[in-house]
Amino acid sequence: MAQGSTLTAACDAVGVNRQTGRRWRQATGGRIPRAKPEPSGRYLCLEDRLRIADLHLAGTGVRGIAREVGRSASTVSRELHRNGPEPGPRGRGKYAPYAAQKRAELRGRRPKASKFDDLELASLVQAKLCVKWSPEQISDHLAAAFPDRAEMQVCPETIYQALYVQGRGHLRADLHQHLRTGRAMRRPRRSTAAKSSGKIPDMILISERPAEVADRAVPGHWEGDLVLGSNCRSAIATLVERQTRFTMLIHLPEDHGAIAVRDGLLAAIKTLPAHLAKSLTWDQGTELAQHRQITMATKMAIYFCDPHSPWQRGSNENTNGLLRQYFPKGTDLSVHSPQRLLEVATELNDRPRKTLGGITPAQAMERLLFEPGKPIVATTA
Structure with a gap:
């Protein structure tokens, strides 16, 4: 069943009846351990991070690491910035690939909690939207007003997603009306050149x-x-x-x-x-x-x-x-x-x-x- 088989097929494969198979399943608490999915290749895997760690320790630059790993330089730069030594002349620690992999897996879990589950942040953002502030203006204001409180800072895109997607925290559903466009959903940006060339x-x-x-x-x-x-x-x-x-x-x-x-x-x-x-x-x-x-x-x-x-x-x-x-x-x-x-x-x-x-x-x-x-x-x- 961990490989995707149904209960009946799994019982037939091991030669027991369905009632025995159900009893075995209940003995484990009803949970079937699923096989860990293969990495997609879109994201860095543990092998990639181990290679980055070796090259970084040897003094290879970001672009050199990117060529060796087969990733873009920006991907390697972000990875080292997130999980590398602390910035500044007194920066401590070093790039730890196993800890970086664990943090990446934690970040990748779904569903994620919304930043607007914080009632203080939600009420402040809501108040600014009601007086026609743009999400970018709100984001800049929060960064200046709460420089030492990460939970009170939010990027403009997070505000837009909360307005355009239902069930995002404690923001009211009608707040999109205070945006300049007043739209409740995004307007897709398609290539105008490709679209218009077929018209006439x-x-x-x-x-x-x-x-x-x-x-x-x-x-x-x-x-x-x-x-x-x-x-x-x-x-x-x-x-x-x-x-x-x-x-x-x-x-x-x-x-x-x-x-x-x-x-x-x-x-x-x-x-x-x-x-x-x-x-x-x-x-x-x-x-x-x-x-x-x-x-x-x-x-x-x-x-x-x-x-x-x-x-x-x-x-x-x-x-x-x-x-x-x-x-x-x-x-x-x-x-x-x-x-x-x-x-x-x-x-x-x-x-x-x-x-x-x-x-x-x-x-x-x-x-x-x-x-x-x-x-x-x-x-x-």
């Missing part, structure tokens, strides 16, 4: 965009995005010319999927002269999955920003912020007609801009159309 085929990233676009010296390069309504059910597409900050709004009353956005952008781009329709920079939203069809129909190059990098479309982000004065967050955008969108765009384009030297985007666009030789003052903001 044949993307050309912003790193391949010509330098003339970045310095705003040449007109005809645009930035675009969607302004979303309540529950993301309605949207307005926005286009902003990088040099003049001229804004165009595209009506998307019923749908803002890839087909609807493609048709709306094609209708807007075809109203522009060819020399003012050179490129478009968008984020990696799937609404632009039809970007190849747009490029083929308009000869307009389309570039995609890096994930979670809205500053790469600075003019468009600023304009979308201005649009929220007209279309507040949480409202239904489908109720606005194309005529209303044109009125809003006209108001924005007639607003003087400091970055244009006090002229309006409409005046700057008019200069491009009718006075192409006249310079337009524009910064990189």
Whole structure:
């Protein structure tokens, strides 16, 4: 049974009936000694610690020990720091592999007691969370307030785990509401590059965009995005010319999927002269999955920003912020007609801009159309 057999199989193996086997088991107090599991290789074993002790005693450095043992230098360094001689010029003792192995086995036992079983610590952490302190601020405060009391010190990760995992000590279950995010669970951090590359085929990233676009010296390069309504059910597409900050709004009353956005952008781009329709920079939203069809129909190059990098479309982000004065967050955008969108765009384009030297985007666009030789003052903001 210590090797994993059932009672019946164990009785058959030794040639006794089940009743005798049960009697033998009860004679041991009902406990069956289990075989000690093999070390996983993920953690240091006794053989590793004995080798570390021999090399350390011979004067081998941390990196040399790591190469001999086949572990990382940080693993060896932590092991010596935990179980080696006391720090300082008067440090006593030496690295003891058998004692280190015993301490490691004790630390590895599960389940572990929570630090917040200490009522004093739990109440203090709870009080600080209720006044919106972050776990890092609480940890720093405890280290400064109780420098000689290890039981009153806790790292930020321990606080987060107590908030995100049920049954961790005496902290209230609703304390996560006082965190800045207010979330009751962690949000996984996945690789955005690997995830986004599969969304839209044949993307050309912003790193391949010509330098003339970045310095705003040449007109005809645009930035675009969607302004979303309540529950993301309605949207307005926005286009902003990088040099003049001229804004165009595209009506998307019923749908803002890839087909609807493609048709709306094609209708807007075809109203522009060819020399003012050179490129478009968008984020990696799937609404632009039809970007190849747009490029083929308009000869307009389309570039995609890096994930979670809205500053790469600075003019468009600023304009979308201005649009929220007209279309507040949480409202239904489908109720606005194309005529209303044109009125809003006209108001924005007639607003003087400091970055244009006090002229309006409409005046700057008019200069491009009718006075192409006249310079337009524009910064990189």
